[in-house]
Amino acid sequence: MRKTLGAMFVALITGLSLVAGGVAVAATGNHGKPSYPTTICSTWKMRGATGQYPAVVFGGAPAGSSVEKHKAKLVKPVTGVDPGVEFASKDLSVVTFTTTTVKVNYLLGAGASVSAGAIRLFGYDHQNADTLLEAPDWQDIATGPVAGQLTLSVPAGKTIGTLGLVYDASNSSAGSVTFTNLKIGAKLVRFTPCVQVSPSASVSASASASASASASASASASASASTKPSSTPSASASTKPSSTPSASASSTPGVVVPTVIDETPAGGTLPLTGPSGGTSRLWLIFGAGLIIAAAGGIAMFMARRRGATFTA
Numbered sequence: 409m410r411k412t413l414g415a416m417f418v419a420l421i422t423g424l425s426l427v428a429g430g431v432a433v434a435a436t437g438n439h440g441k442p443s444y445p446t447t448i449c450s451t452w453k454m455r456g457a458t459g460q461y462p463a464v465v466f467g468g469a470p471a472g473s474s475v476e477k478h479k480a481k482l483v484k485p486v487t488g489v490d491p492g493v494e495f496a497s498k499d500l501s502v503v504t505f506t507t508t509t510v511k512v513n514y515l516l517g518a519g520a521s522v523s524a525g526a527i528r529l530f531g532y533d534h535q536n537a538d539t540l541l542e543a544p545d546w547q548d549i550a551t552g553p554v555a556g557q558l559t560l561s562v563p564a565g566k567t568i569g570t571l572g573l574v575y576d577a578s579n580s581s582a583g584s585v586t587f588t589n590l591k592i593g594a595k596l597v598r599f600t601p602c603v604q605v606s607p608s609a610s611v612s613a614s615a616s617a618s619a620s621a622s623a624s625a626s627a628s629a630s631a632s633a634s635t636k637p638s639s640t641p642s643a644s645a646s647t648k649p650s651s652t653p654s655a656s657a658s659s660t661p662g663v664v665v666p667t668v669i670d671e672t673p674a675g676g677t678l679p680l681t682g683p684s685g686g687t688s689r690l691w692l693i694f695g696a697g698l699i700i701a702a703a704g705g706i707a708m709f710m711a712r713r714r715g716a717t718f719t720a
Contacts, residue, residue, distance in 0.1 A: 503668050526577070531568055
């Protein structure tokens with residue numbers, strides 16, 4: 409009899425422990441490890457440009473250009489004087505806590521050439537930069553044959569406000585350049601809007617995303633077009649392609665939430681969130697504890713009642 413009661417008592421204590429554990433997890437589950445964003449979102453626009461600098465005329469994305477989530481194909485316009493194309497974002501707000509590398513892969517197509525510094529990655533420490541007239545704060549110029557990677561080194565404590573890619577008029581080659589997997593630190597930068605849409609609206613949303621991207625064809629291409637082949641690649645790159653007022657008008661710096669880039673986070677700099685898939689497990693633990701505790705309690709009650717009846 410004592411052994412039976414002891415086993416029932418153990419079952420009761422085990423069940424209560426599981427219940428207590430489930431409650432503890434529920435209380436602390438949403439305050440676990442920091443959750444850092446893996447994708448950086450902003451507004452990207454592509455524009456074609458023709459005309460000798462400074463009389464540059466900007467238009468929509470050149471025919472054949474395309475934009476996907478992490479890939480952008482820049483095609484030089486087939487008509488016009490000194491054609492070029494730029495793809496840029498002017499509403500970034502990325503703060504660096506440590507020295508951060510910005511990098512992107514590129515691939516030439518249809519006879520494109522890197523000569524005269526025509527293909528570049530560039531950045532500014534402020535939003536809405538005039539990429540046609542302002543020299544960039546950071547830039548890298550492609551020098552490889554067909555494929556390669558461009559990189560920028562942004563010091564700690566800086567804010568990346570404008571970032572862009574260009575295939576400008578520094579040389580007379582036509583063709584296209586495809587840029588892929590642009591990253592700031594370890595975080596991918598999206599070329600299309602980070603918007604959640606319903607399945608029924610997904611088709612129209614993706615269509616509008618690519619349309620807006622192409623309509624944004626960078627002014628920086630035109631900017632480079634205006635620089636025309638310069639005596640040195642850095643000179644041609646210094647007059648970075650510029651974006652149009654419409655691109656800057658679409659951004660609202662006062663509403664942009666900064667993205668913090670810290671490759672070695674010390675904690676407390678970003679909101680804390682708990683695991684997304686732990687709720688079902690929590691309820692299983694909690695429910696199992698309740699069942700075991702209830703079973704143990706009922707068994708003990710029945711055993712004592714029977715014992716009392718037998719003695720009487």
